[in-house]
Amino acid sequence: MVATAWEQHCAIGWPQFASPDQGQLMTIDTVISGCVVFYLDSSDGLDDQRVAIVKDCLEDLDELTETLDAEPQTYFFRLRELGAMLLGDEPRS
Secondary structure (H helix, E strand, O other): OHHHHHHHHHHOOOOOOOOOOHHHHHHHHHHHHHHHHHHHHOOOOOOHHHHHHHHHHHHHHHHHOOOOOHHHHHHHHHHHHHHHHHHHOOOOO
């Protein structure tokens, strides 16, 4: 499920928008993406540090996306869902 959502996220280009928060949103996108790659490459899932990082990113996304237009908001809602999937999946054995 995470792998499919990741493929879909990668296929969608960065949305065009102007926001004073664009740099921070780009950083959050990069951080969550890095955690996804780690998750997919690991047989154990995310470690505690990465879980905390993803949680922080999701909280920041909630605050930063409230005022965005529909197109970028859709992109970041998908990113948020991807991050939430990382937190909801059980570690692999």
